[in-house]
Amino acid sequence: MTDRQDWNAIVTKNAPRSGSFLQSFEWGEYQNAIGAETVRLETGDGDAKAIVSAQIRPLPLGMKTLYVPRGPVAAGSPKQTERILELLGDEAKKRGAIALRIDPATQGLAVRGDSVRPLQPQTTIILDLKKTEDELLAAMHEKTRYNVRLAAKKGVHVREGGKELFLDFWRLLEASAKRDRFHTHPRSHYEKMLETLSGGLGDRTRCTARIFLAEEMSRPLAAMILIAFGDDIVYLHGGSSDEARNVMAPYALHWEAIRLAKAKGYRHYDFWGIAPEGVPKHPLAGVTRFKRGFGGDISKSPDSVELPVSRFWYTIYALVQAVRRRR
16 A cells, blocks of 8 residues: 555646645545544556545444545546546445445546535635735735735734644634634534644645634734645634634735735635625525635636445435425
């Protein structure tokens, strides 16, 4: 089996535009830590290798699926990709999974299955960090640029760190979840993320998680967890206070993270999820307006597919889900 360093090298060299961290070796270790068993498969050798990291995920009625986030990752020929898909199907059967679910890494993956809702964000905004700071500011929406500068005038300060900032992050995430009515993961998931994906920014050979915290007069106002891997910095989770909204702390938070990512040599800043285009009343509409204000390019990942492994149990599962949706 390929070791951590070689595994990550294959992923970064052949990474999808968004979400390569989901196939990193360390992300698999984090999934193991929160109880989602990771399965790693590979075929081929040298520069003609295909690899994939997948997780066993529970379904209702005691069933389970084998889930592939942004994979497989192939450095070889299409035959290698076909072979890794065969290995995934065999592994799903061996593990007693009723289905194989894939959020593909690339367009045109030769998988015949039912189109399903992706588990990862399908549409995102990516900033090109090769641009100068002046160019990045100029590409922002006028209001966003104004708020970035206003936050600086109001004395908003941003700190970057790890577990020592967790409590502030958690309180701000809970405040946002209550205000905006969204569900968080259990607290232990975020704690395990910081523990498993430990390390500082700048080492692009491993996947790391860092907290950024925006404060005004030592008062925590906004915080987020960023994931760094390869050439990418990804905004994964965040929250903000109900207090002092006029100092625009979230704008300072992202701008300082962008500046630091650029200084550390990363090439892309991924906002990780916006509403699909043409859906103005989408639940993410407000978040989308905020993120789009920073400029950047819209990137869309391929459609997700689900392949039944046990046709009988998959049919039972689909019927149960259909009944629940009608209630």
